[in-house]
Amino acid sequence: MRSYNPKTIEKKWQERWEREGAFEPEWDSPKPKKYILSMFPYPSGAIHMGHVRNYCIGDALARYYRMRSFNVLHPIGFDAFGMPAENAAIKHNTHPKSWTYANMEAMRKEFATLGLSFSRGQDLATCDPTYTKWEQKFFIEMWEKGLIYRKKALLNWCPNDQTVLANEQVIDGKCWRCDTQVVQKEMEQYYIKITHYADELLADLASLEGKWSPQVLVMQRNWIGKSHGLQCRFPLESSAAKRSGIESLEIFTTRADTIFGVTYCAVAPEHPLVKALFDSLSREHQESITAMQNTGARERATAPKQGVDLGVQVLHPLTNELLPVWVANFVLMDYGSGAVMSVPAHDERDFEFASLYHLPIKQALESSEPLPCTSEGAVLDSGAFHGLSGDYAREAIIKHCESHGLGEGVVNYRLRDWGVSRQRYWGAPIPIVHCEDCGALPERLENLPITLPEDVSITGEGNPLEKHPTFTKALCPKCGKPARRESDTMDTFMESSWYFLRYATNSTKWEKCALDSSDVGYWLQVDEYIGGIEHAILHLLYARFFTKVLRDLGYHGFNEPFAHLLTQGMVLKDGAKMAKSKGNVINPSDILQAYGADTARLFMLFAAPPIKELEWNDNGVEGANRFIRRLYERAQNAYVSKEIPAIDTNMLDSVQKTARKKIYEALQKSQEVFTKRQNNYNFNTLIAACMEAFNALHALESEEKGSRDSDGNSDRIKINADIWTEGYYILLSILEPIIPHVCWELSEELFALENLREIALDSSALADSEKTYAITINGKKRAEIALPSTMGKDEIIAQAKLAAQKWLADVTIKKEIFVPDKLVNFVVG
Template structure:
């Protein structure tokens, strides 16, 4: 057969079009609605419809699709859906830039990307697809928000946001570049603004505790990150009473403030107290010129810096000229404002014990504040355990015990109490933007904040808006916000804030599980959700390790408690994939280092694109793009396709192992090694790269022999193993060679293939590899040692053997030292 014909013979375009049509016609990937079959719910995180798919998507969906197809082959009822995370800022940015309506832009992008994805031959359920900007989706989300409000989980509060006075708009952190607005370069202000919050802290304990149920199922680093993020800590809360002079200085407006500490044991070591720059007392001092102008300006600048900038900056602070009274000793303690005290945690006020806290120490050192040691031990700051000193009646007590005792004592004296604090902050869900789900509330002069009536949902976005980037288009709309109060029917104002897009991605996994025929009647169906959830395998980028996954866990639990379903955790197993890089950098349009998946599919076909992305690196790792390696993936598929000529059609023959050549035996070993590997790869490790490598080795080994039976068996198994990865060509070959019978059977490993009659032992002397000996399988340890010493005689000259180690089937290690007297 000439090479030219081989090249012509593998035609991915033709094969892929053929199979994609078959799958479409057969509706091959729609799950069954019977809720009794064994099931697998395989979900790759849904995409944001940015316009075109990128390699990160290809990777995400290639992984999910391989897993879904694997389980389908094992007769599971498989739910493998896709949808569109369709609200969000890029649509508004595009609207400003290209003068196109966000809705149009979004739905056009979805149409385009849908075509791109379908060219990859992904086995998605088509009937369950939706976009989160569909009013049918918004409708139910708004109902959930109203129910959460009824349950006391949604509240309104004022907080600081990034504000650009020029654009008259709130800026996301990513829209702030070096303290300035990304669009107009105006300096960004921090501004107080009311917003809606979901009380995730109420669920903090459950969210933390349930991480344990995910052990071994989620990557441990994600569990650690979430645990640290929730940041539960047990400590002491107490009030600092202002000294009489300070009360007077503050015009009698303040008596005291509350601080939280996890180090109650060090309370006798307090040498100052520090307040966040936005603390009410600091504000009062600045506004009433109780510090020098120069210092007031610095404090204002500090308050205006973002939290992250402040923490990253060097320690900075200013004495406020007031003092508080130590709750136990009655000493007067100076009060400072400091940039390392966060307004968002522990009330924005701390007691400072420089002797036993690194930050406090650094600050005290810089500003020459007193440092008082209260735990015996090493160099200051001393943060380890030890016995107390300078601590009145608690002296000589172990500090861990003193922690409890001091809290108990203060509770008894009614001057403090034990408290659990979380680093986790409540979830701000409102955004001053157009392209989001409207928050379904109305502001009524008589009734206050009133939820929209359920029967009036959805509160839909008006289409006729002008998006300029200045202000909130909903707020500026001529008529939209004017409405009547659902309660008293008087004139009222509609809420113009919309929901954070994380809200939509917090329940989509429940919506997918609900049969589409019910989508008009219910948001999520209890029986459906109880059957399909948790998601048996969730796949997505590591960048979502904290926020999205935590919010989705929280939302799922809340909906459970509101009676919508009975599931505790939405994602049973999680796989976090690494980024796709080019020349060591994240692919991005601005760097011009993108690879267009469309072009790749056109040139090589979807199977090659999928094979390459799974072969190039394990999914958990970053994937470095390499054009010529793609060629290699293509060559492997073509080679596999070509080898169909080696197969006896439709007939698996019985193989007599004893009659096979050495090469044929090796080939069988390689084939069965690949098979042996496969279930662990598809179900647990997801190291597709090693499975593909094993299949390549098997094919290479098959090529070195010519036994028809071994060839047939080899191709039969390899096609089965690779079908989830390269489904088009695998189905094509399997149909032609085996009537696709090899996809139906569960293949079993034949142990006799691995039986060896001799074993190669490596001989190490003094920890270095020196020789090899081949012995028959039942050789005794003594004989192996003798053989090893013989083989390594050269290195044993003048050496004394100190220790002999035999690792069965592997190696002999002889520990040696020079003979004395030589």
């Protein structure tokens, strides 16, 4: 019996693929293309099982299309800037650059060990100077186009990492990386006007229906959060206006029909009115407000309601009632104006807050439901608007406010402009120079890239670039006087927002241009983009935005970057996501050492459909390895041939026909799984079909043994060998995208690799030679018969009568019901 040695086989083919450049795309090719892309990793130094799953899915697709003569771009690289490198530098007393590049090299070797068919020529790292050069050019072009600006803002600040954090990076009020309590700090920041593209980002989601997960599309729409409503002014009473210097609160509401139910106004803890009155508040109230300010937006959304009475009032614009103003933790400064009109009778959040602080509750809409009632109804106690409801009421109230100078109908968005500056070392330097006379100006293009100095000390205290003796020294691009170079670096989402475009340009051109329009025009869109659901909002939104900006800057002509999106499920162990803290991590290197890459790949694609969570199962890994060993060992039943054997199907018995049918069913399933995109590439069903086919082939061994024992039928043995050979010719082709090493090894041995191509489906092998019919009498099943599929209706009914004759002997048949391929029913009396 042949012995399967994965280490020898896999090393052989990995070296050969590398030597021959087997997976490089063709440039200027007339072939149809496929651009298969898995989200690139952060160079942490070791891949985890989530990586393995992600990349095995993409690799299966890339290999499938290569065998079908597509020109395939399947690149990989590294999202290489970011705070983890600085943290590692502190922990390991090393430099972020050396740590990052060493990790990238280690991970490249792991990719090769898995047999992943990545293009090596298109490999990139976002920390490379050439990548930084073009990214800085984009920044300057956006600055000059008015898409980037600088302003002061209260930001989430991590005192430990000494950097600004996005709202999504604040977890339970703490830094997502170091668990330090986050505080609010006012700082100058750079912002990109992503809101300028809000409508287009929202509208173009319609083109992705049926191509992206509905869940992701909903998340994107909610994040953009377009809403129509009324923006109106609630004037501060005179003494409050005088004390604060603020004349009114700007309020936005989508429910203008409830305006007559307002009983108080609420402002965000960061609102200018709060800042103006802060010193006049009690220490207790100041402490409460500060605590709210230092709580992230995500935590505020689910935290118990908390508020502080500011001690001032505003006038209701339609009733002139005086209403109290409260600071409330549920109001966010980055939505609308940071102030809301509160209608506790018709809003659950407002109701909960009013109930907590014993504030008035005034019903403004007709309803038989208990309060708070959030459904629509006719407006109550509202003068000229009384009795109107829904859109009619809202439109009438908005028009009234507009005609009386009280407010206007507006469109609002949840989406805020993208803050892109970070106070850290390991990032792409922002190419802005500050001159005392000329202000903030972009660096001259000929001076790009602005690169990081390597002689820095990473201590975790502040931004090393600020303290560097020469980095911040620059000359004003306009007047030539000494000036200060910007020390902030870019948010790493900047790098991951255009890397897929960079891949689509031949790497031989990377020094000369950011993107080559001809190359990009051929390769884009990305045909399949694969990654975790955790990137469903920010990364995908920023990548879509960047694609549109670069289109408008003249780099290409595409509106959307990713034609299809597959969000793969997490890999779990003992019901939980793998994590060192939980002690449930399975290291890919251990599995590769024990079983080989093909076993790891087979298990990952067989254990669960790609979009579902995958529960790690040691027995499942053993089973995958056992199947590959059997596949390898029984290859001796096939013979050497460059073509599929010609088989006389008239000579086949039922076992042989079943074996061929199962083989071609597996081929049919392969075509369905890879080409019917709406099925989300359920490789598990394909692998199951291949296992069934292999078992059907294995059944030939038992038949052959019986044939020898009885009459030594040599014809039967020859046909069996033909079927084994046909089966392996097809199965190895089907399985190559999943377990490539063993498939290439056996295909070379048996078929000179001629089978690793598209194979035509023999539909005749799928046809059943017999049909099974149930025989029922008055609907009750009495018998079952198998008849040739060529038999006609009258013959079938006659055979059914013979089979059921003991039930028909003493009765009269009143009606014969024939259902093709299923049953014959006799109605008797």
